[in-house]
């Protein structure tokens with residue numbers, strides 16, 4: 001069993017791939033072996049995280065996820081723990097594996113069966129959520145006969161989520177789609193605002209495979225600390241014959257600098273953005289300066305800043321290392337250009353030249369919005385790939401939606417798919433921001449970033465990411481690697497930041513550590 005931390009790369013498998021692996025393994029093993037292993041692993045983790053739990057309430061659903069819970073109940077009861085089971089299945093519809101575990105649990109004298117879940121649990125107890133796993137339906141049941149069952153399941157789920165006791169979720173937090181990290185309709189937590197985190201699992205034990213939905217969209221909040229037990233898959237069948245759906249990115253390789261190097265060894269970044277106050281009364285030069293600061297702290301040899309403010313700025317007092325340049329004075333052909341940060345409408349005039357000439361390019365914010373409305377710019381963007389000019393897009397979900405002519409809800413509903421679609425459409429690398437940033441490249445398996453948290457949800461952090469990425473490209477990194485590295489390092493600063501101190505984008509840029 002492994003505790004998942006951002007210290008290595010892990011393969012992630014969606015439901016379809018997981019089912020294929022399950023079948024391949026089950027064919028080689030005695031019947032019921034996988035569920036026995038799953039139940040034992042759940043019981044072991046329960047004992048480890050709550051060794052002194054007074055009562056262990058196990059909420060078991062009608063399918064094999066419930067079967068895992070029943071199997072775990074048997075082990076925990078045999079270990080002398082006080083176990084209360086609430087089971088939602090019927091003997092007529094029980095899958096064969098779950099039936100065997102149900103019978104085992106039935107024969108354990110010291111298990112209490114409760115149709116009404118206990119309401120007096122405290123922090124000294126433990127809940128095990130075995131209601132729904134990867135079999136959760138993505139639509140509500142159409143038949144009129146069933147709602148009662150579904151209603152009870154939803155009630156028990158609400159009770160788990162609001163319990164004072166810690167929750168260990170089996171395989172996936174019930175109701176969460178293992179592929180997308182979205183909740184199934186009708187099973188969303190009641191409180192769903194960023195300020196009030198919904199009651200969710202403190203631990204999730206992912207079985208056989210790690211699933212992408214645990215690490216993106218609502219997955220991170222829903223799952224808490226993720227653990228993984230492969231049920232013997234790596235040793236017995238190898239996970240190799242099934243290509244991963246995605247990778248959970250690990251830390252980029254550390255690389256020191258050669259002593260005999262100079263500023264030219266690390267390349268030049270040019271930040272083009274920062275519409276001035278004069279044009280529309282909205283000054284956004286700070287965004288470009290943040291990107292510049294991040295490029296500096298990300299290791300760029302030199303950082304040039306071209307502010308789109310009609311030459312009002314003549315000097316940057318706050319960061320003397322940044323060099324101001326008129327746009328016309330930039331030798332775009334030899335630069336890694338970061339374009340868009342605070343660019344407003346002013347960035348429209350420079351985009352044709354930037355897309356045509358920049359050696360390497362990061363496009364963010366306003367640049368993306370303008371491109372999404374202009375077919376000629378879209379063609380120019382796509383054409384960069386044929387000239388071997390690396391390009392990285394860093395959209396948030398709404399910007400991605402504009403580029404894909406869809407809604408941000410659709411993008412969020414299928415983050416992995418949306419990032420891949422964008423990468424293919426424009427033949428470039430994409431970092432789709434948000435919880436569990438997805439990094440996609442046309443010909444590669446996408447990566448999900450494991451670092452970062454809600455403190456990054458503040459103005460300017462996107463500009464910092466763009467600048468940092470520009471530094472990676474300037475150093476000659478491949479765009480996919482540069483994007484993985486930048487997103488990882490960006491999130492790492494937030495993870496190390498004190499929880500009770502608001503993180504500002506300026507501080508974020510200054511704290512970046514690369515290599």
Ligand SMILES: NC(=O)C1=CN([C@@H]2O[C@H](COP(=O)(O)OP(=O)(O)OC[C@H]3O[C@@H](n4cnc5c(N)ncnc54)[C@H](OP(=O)(O)O)[C@@H]3O)[C@@H](O)[C@H]2O)[C@@H](O)CC1
Nearest residue numbers: 022034035038062063064065132133134135136137171208
């Ligand atoms: N894969 C593996 O390698 C291994 C898998 N194992 C375990 O099996 C789990 C998968 O089991 P599974 O296929 O039986 O599906 P599961 O999640 O129990 O749900 C199906 C049941 O829930 C019901 N239901 C669905 N949605 C609903 C809703 N919205 N509201 C109400 N009800 C809803 C659905 O009803 P139906 O749609 O049939 O009407 C059906 O009765 C997996 O996550 C892991 O824990 C391990 O034991 C061993 C290795």
Ligand SMILES: [K+]
Nearest residue numbers: 129132170174
């Ligand atoms: K579950």
